[in-house]
Amino acid sequence: MAISVSMTVNGKAVSAPVEERTLLVHYLRDHLGLTGTHVGCDTSQCGACVVHVDGKSVKSCTVLAVQAQGAPVTTIEGLAKDGKLHPMQEAFRENHGLQCGFCTPGMVMSALDLVKNNPSPSESEIRHHLEGNICRCTGYHNIVKSIAAGAKAMGGR
Amino acid sequence: MYSFAYHKPTSVKDAAGAFAKGSEARYLAGGHTLLPSMRLRLSHPSDLVDLAGVAELKGIKVDGGTVTIGAMTPHGEVASNAAVAKAIPALAKLAGGIGDPQVRNRGTIGGSLANSDPAADYPAAVLGLGATIKTNKREIKADDYFKGLFETALEDGELITSVSFPVPEKAGYAKFANPASRYAIVGVFVAKTKGGVRVAVTGAGPCAFRQAAMEKALSGGFTADAVANVKHAASGLNSDLHASAEYRAHLVTVMAKRAVAAAS
Numbered sequence: 001m002a003i004s005v006s007m008t009v010n011g012k013a014v015s016a017p018v019e020e021r022t023l024l025v026h027y028l029r030d031h032l033g034l035t036g037t038h039v040g041c042d043t044s045q046c047g048a049c050v051v052h053v054d055g056k057s058v059k060s061c062t063v064l065a066v067q068a069q070g071a072p073v074t075t076i077e078g079l080a081k082d083g084k085l086h087p088m089q090e091a092f093r094e095n096h097g098l099q100c101g102f103c104t105p106g107m108v109m110s111a112l113d114l115v116k117n118n119p120s121p122s123e124s125e126i127r128h129h130l131e132g133n134i135c136r137c138t139g140y141h142n143i144v145k146s147i148a149a150g151a152k153a154m155g156g157r
Numbered sequence: 158m159y160s161f162a163y164h165k166p167t168s169v170k171d172a173a174g175a176f177a178k179g180s181e182a183r184y185l186a187g188g189h190t191l192l193p194s195m196r197l198r199l200s201h202p203s204d205l206v207d208l209a210g211v212a213e214l215k216g217i218k219v220d221g222g223t224v225t226i227g228a229m230t231p232h233g234e235v236a237s238n239a240a241v242a243k244a245i246p247a248l249a250k251l252a253g254g255i256g257d258p259q260v261r262n263r264g265t266i267g268g269s270l271a272n273s274d275p276a277a278d279y280p281a282a283v284l285g286l287g288a289t290i291k292t293n294k295r296e297i298k299a300d301d302y303f304k305g306l307f308e309t310a311l312e313d314g315e316l317i318t319s320v321s322f323p324v325p326e327k328a329g330y331a332k333f334a335n336p337a338s339r340y341a342i343v344g345v346f347v348a349k350t351k352g353g354v355r356v357a358v359t360g361a362g363p364c365a366f367r368q369a370a371m372e373k374a375l376s377g378g379f380t381a382d383a384v385a386n387v388k389h390a391a392s393g394l395n396s397d398l399h400a401s402a403e404y405r406a407h408l409v410t411v412m413a414k415r416a417v418a419a420a421s
């Protein structure tokens with residue numbers, strides 16, 4: 001059976017008839033064409049799919065689209081403004097915080113959730129916060145550096 | 158994932174009603190155990206009864222000597238709640254060590270206890286503090302709640318509404334975490350309470366259990382040294398690719414020592 005699911009994605013009201021079992025990540029990718037959010041695993045562990053729902057970071061592969069009914073959702077596509085990268089995205093670019101880029105949208109969305117509650121995170125706080133994000137390429141060092149630089153650019157110390 | 162019918166009631170009564178009407182209904186809390194198992198088609202409910210719209214299941218209350226946590230409260234809220242951190246610091250710390258930040262933003266205490274994964278963290282605190290589990294039908298003492306592998310005292314359709322933790326004099330929790338998921342390979346919760354010392358172990362057996370010899374040893378003096386020589390037998394413990402039963406038995410003593418040392 002199809003059910004109409006509406007939410008506000010990156011500031012725009014959207015609505016699509018989907019099956020109850022549709023995951024939020026598939027709603028975003030297949031129904032809205034927002035393919036920046038990735039699927040990297042089957043076990044809810046990799047964090048490639050992290051988006052914000054109601055201002056909190058969640059793994060969109062482990063949330064049903066209907067569970068986000070009526071909620072504000074932010075994806076990686078919602079960060080850049082007027083053709084200009086968000087400071088956290090810019091920091092990843094500047095600090096070589098990505099290689100293949102597969103994990104990057106999830107890393108950036110997770111990082112922004114950290115910085116919201118902790119504007120000047122220490123290196124160990126950043127590493128702890130990334131427990132749910134896996135990267136196959138970088139060895140994390142430059143990701144941690146990027147997040148520290150991004151936090152600073154956003155106004156932290 | 159197989160298809161199912163979706164319901165979003167706004168009261169405990171309507172949730173239980175919707176559950177009763179489904180042939181193989183399940184409650185949906187944070188979904189961080191249920192949805193992964195449905196995705197793998199290991200679980201096939203006919204109906205999902207989403208508890209997210211039931212306001213009475215949310216929230217944290219600290220009064221007198223009790224911390225009461227609504228079933229739908231996510232781990233992250235327990236971890237960052239200042240009143241919990243003040244009343245039972247070990248409980249806030251335990252909640253802050255579950256999974257990762259995204260798991261803590263969704264997963265709930267009610268879901269964790271209803272599921273009773275042998276490696277879950279909350280069962281250690283519930284048993285270690287002698288908490289009371291409140292449902293839509295009754296109150297269940299922690300000592301009567303955990304029955305076996307993924308088996309609890311809950312009846313079919315019985316809904317956890319909240320959990321009440323008596324504030325102890327002192328408590329501590331230490332876990333040896335699986336490096337990928339952070340589930341407990343072994344976790345030990347120790348508490349010095351008005352009624353005596355309680356020691357609860359998770360991760361090691363089919364479900365959380367109390368360790369009587371350690372409780373006795375700590376009653377004579379609540380120090381890490383008191384448990385340092387109390388051994389736990391390997392027989393009956395879990396053995397899997399993460400750790401053998403013998404290794405888990407060894408970790409019970411090590412984690413108990415660390416938990417006592419960390420207690421506050």
Ligand SMILES: Cc1cc2nc3c(=O)[nH]c(=O)nc-3n(C[C@H](O)[C@H](O)[C@H](O)COP(=O)(O)OP(=O)(O)OC[C@H]3O[C@@H](n4cnc5c(N)ncnc54)[C@H](O)[C@@H]3O)c2cc1C
Nearest residue numbers: 186187188189190191256264265267268277278317339340
């Ligand atoms: C990557 C990952 C890492 C994790 N790491 C840890 C960890 O380190 N430690 C740990 O303890 N857990 C861990 N978890 C599990 C996590 O804490 C789950 O959120 C929790 O076990 C289940 O809670 P939930 O709210 O998600 O429940 P759901 O998945 O929604 O439900 C689980 C079960 O409980 C039932 N249920 C839910 N709420 C109620 C209720 N109020 N009354 C009756 N029945 C109910 C459901 O019907 C279902 O059968 C991890 C999960 C993931 C995905």
Ligand code: FES
Nearest residue numbers: 040041046047061
């Ligand atoms: S795709 Fe969501 S955690 Fe891996």
Ligand code: FES
Nearest residue numbers: 099101135136137
């Ligand atoms: S940059 Fe390739 S997975 Fe992280």
